[in-house]
Amino acid sequence: MKHPLIVDAHLDLAMNAIEWNRDLTRPLAEIRAAEAHLRDKPDRGHGTVCLPEMRRGHVGLCVATQIARLEHDAYSPVFGWRSSAQAWAMTQAQLAWYRAMEEAGEMVAIRDRAGLDAHVARWEAADDAVAAKLPVGFIRSLEGADSLITPAHLERAWADGLRAIGPAHYGPGVYAQGTGTTGPFPERGRELLRLAGELGLILDVTHLSDECLWQVIGLYRGPVWASHHNARALVPHQRQLADDMFRALVARDAVVCVCLDGWMMTPGWERGKTTPASAGLTLARLADHIDHWCQLAGNARHVGLGSDLDGAFGTEQTPADLGSIADLAQLPGILLGRGYADADIAGIMGSNLRRFLASALP
Numbered sequence: 001m002k003h004p005l006i007v008d009a010h011l012d013l014a015m016n017a018i019e020w021n022r023d024l025t026r027p028l029a030e031i032r033a034a035e036a037h038l039r040d041k042p043d044r045g046h047g048t049v050c051l052p053e054m055r056r057g058h059v060g061l062c063v064a065t066q067i068a069r070l071e072h073d074a075y076s077p078v079f080g081w082r083s084s085a086q087a088w089a090m091t092q093a094q095l096a097w098y099r100a101m102e103e104a105g106e107m108v109a110i111r112d113r114a115g116l117d118a119h120v121a122r123w124e125a126a127d128d129a130v131a132a133k134l135p136v137g138f139i140r141s142l143e144g145a146d147s148l149i150t151p152a153h154l155e156r157a158w159a160d161g162l163r164a165i166g167p168a169h170y171g172p173g174v175y176a177q178g179t180g181t182t183g184p185f186p187e188r189g190r191e192l193l194r195l196a197g198e199l200g201l202i203l204d205v206t207h208l209s210d211e212c213l214w215q216v217i218g219l220y221r222g223p224v225w226a227s228h229h230n231a232r233a234l235v236p237h238q239r240q241l242a243d244d245m246f247r248a249l250v251a252r253d254a255v256v257c258v259c260l261d262g263w264m265m266t267p268g269w270e271r272g273k274t275t276p277a278s279a280g281l282t283l284a285r286l287a288d289h290i291d292h293w294c295q296l297a298g299n300a301r302h303v304g305l306g307s308d309l310d311g312a313f314g315t316e317q318t319p320a321d322l323g324s325i326a327d328l329a330q331l332p333g334i335l336l337g338r339g340y341a342d343a344d345i346a347g348i349m350g351s352n353l354r355r356f357l358a359s360a361l362p
Contacts, residue, residue, distance in 0.1 A: 009306035014094030046314030057326030144169030166204035228306035257306030
């Protein structure tokens with residue numbers, strides 16, 4: 001049986017492989033069992049992502065990250081590295097893992113439109129049995145630019161296949177202000193924007209301070225998107241996207257991708273205390289955020305999926321009816337029940353992002 005290709009705009013695959021020490025080529029049950037005794041991270045034994053589960057759910061194309069931030073404040077709850085050189089080295093270890101996955105036939109890097117078209121055609125022709133053996137395609141993105149020792153390192157990353165960049169992560173950054181902070185881009189951040197535009201990188205506004213986000217809208221002439229954002233109107237927090245920001249992104253023909261982190265889906269979530277069961281959190285809540293964006297835009301052309309699954313959280317902080325990334329395949333039924341047309345559902349599940357990438361990639 002053939003199933004539509006699902007596109008996920010945000011997965012921290014290499015972080016899980018290198019820092020969480022997860023062999024993502026193995027079955028999910030095996031990965032969970034191997035770390036069930038560990039207590040170093042809250043999501044141990046609760047992961048939802050591996051390559052076999054992506055194939056099972058026909059999540060055959062994703063945006064996969066490199067991520068390594070600096071420790072700007074010794075008392076910050078967000079871990080970081082002590083120098084840009086160390087952070088750069090971590091991103092290079094992550095790049096080495098992606099290349100190993102390519103060499104093993106587990107994944108394939110998408111660097112241009114021709115590669116995108118060929119990969120999509122291969123997956124669209126595949127039934128379940130064939131899809132179970134296909135490589136997962138990925139567009140590589142840098143989440144947070146702290147690891148760039150100099151702006152010139154971005155040119156090296158582009159040559160290595162990087163195609164998207166989010167200038168900041170949590171807290172203050174070298175090149176931009178991130179989640180939980182205020183303020184505009186510093187001078188070196190504006191230089192990074194200029195260089196990224198010359199290279200043609202997709203600029204990800206996710207995690208930017210409000211001031212930095214508006215600067216991107218005004219200054220950046222290349223393609224922009226929000227790889228994993230939910231609606232501030234439904235869950236008030238600076239990490240979320242406000243309605244006027246969404247409208248400005250729509251005017252740039254961007255795609256805004258909703259994510260599955262529990263605290264971003266339902267208001268009043270307390271990390272370590274709230275559970276999916278106690279919050280009544282299901283995939284229907286994600287559909288609320290999708291519907292909010294679609295109603296604002298007046299169409300479904302600007303919404304996609306950027307699950308952020310296993311972005312330092314697992315089933316302890318995801319919808320109760322999601323056991324693995326393969327369960328994203330339940331969303332079409334939920335949206336169909338809310339009156340969405342088949343073409344709009346197909347757009348949200350992947351074709352909106354494919355259209356965007358076909359325009360944005362070289």
